[in-house]
Amino acid sequence: MTRTQVDLGLRADCASCFGLCCVALPFQASSDFAVDKPAGQPCAHLRADFRCGIHDRLRESGYPGCTVYDCFGAGQKVSQQTFAGRDWRRHPGTARAMFAVFPVVRQLHELLWYLAEALDLSEAAPVHGDLRRTLAEVDELTRADATRLQGLEVGPVRERANALLLRASELARKDLPGRADHRGADLVGARLRGADLHGASLRGALLVGADLRGADLRRADLIGADLRGADLSGADLTGALFLTQAQLDAARGDTETVLPPGLGLPTHW
Structure with missing residues (x-):
């Protein structure tokens, strides 16, 4: 916080x-x-x-x-x-x-x-x-x-x-290269393992059950993104914008998931 x-x-x-x-x-x-x-x-x-x-x-x-x-x-x-x-x-x-x-x-x-x-x-x-x-x-x-x-x-x-x-x-995010825009995108169950989403906009995106293992989510904007059941194992969320503890609690992950300061690994991971 x-x-x-x-x-x-x-x-x-x-x-x-x-x-x-x-x-x-x-x-x-x-x-x-x-x-x-x-x-x-x-x-x-x-x-x-x-x-x-x-x-x-x-x-x-x-x-x-x-x-x-x-x-x-x-x-x-x-x-x-x-x-x-x-x-x-x-x-x-x-x-x-x-x-x-x-x-x-x-x-x-x-x-x-x-x-x-x-x-x-x-x-x-x-x-x-x-x-x-x-x-x-x-x-x-x-x-x-x-x-x-x-x-x-x-x-x-x-x-x-x-x-x-x-x-x-x-x-x-303006100085980050290749900033993908997935605002409001339907990415339910998407196969995004290892995806380069550095600096991407995922505002309001539906990522329910998405495979984000090992994904690069550094400085990604995650405000309002639905991460229920998304697999964040090994993903890098360093500096992710507007990510909340509730979003993490709704997702899956492991001890290799890198989180921004102030957020903790959910007990069920």
């Missing part, structure tokens, strides 16, 4: 959250979740203390989707700041608003994460001023009251931030 990401509280603190991801969000029975659960209904495994009753065996219990979710610190922000520590069990009147606000703040916190990372890119200095202003604006939005947050349209905010993130990415 960058210093700015730490200062903004963008790491999830489940002990300070009222289990919001386990209640507010829906999930469907699939390879990621064992059962269906509608939005607003607590997961059957959520305990009275808002902790997960099967946290240490989520994958074996059929809930790998939970292991790759990251709220970027939105859970504790909504629980402790927006609703001032009033939980939805003891104060049921807060439940509907709290569950509506959480996904909004989560999206804003994700934007803050990326904006903070972009500010850490020295090559993106020409847009650092705009990045700082946008980060401050988004941070202020996360501190709004529940009424404003429920009515907030995140789309326009995301569009403005994404334009800056794209520019920062281009500046960070």
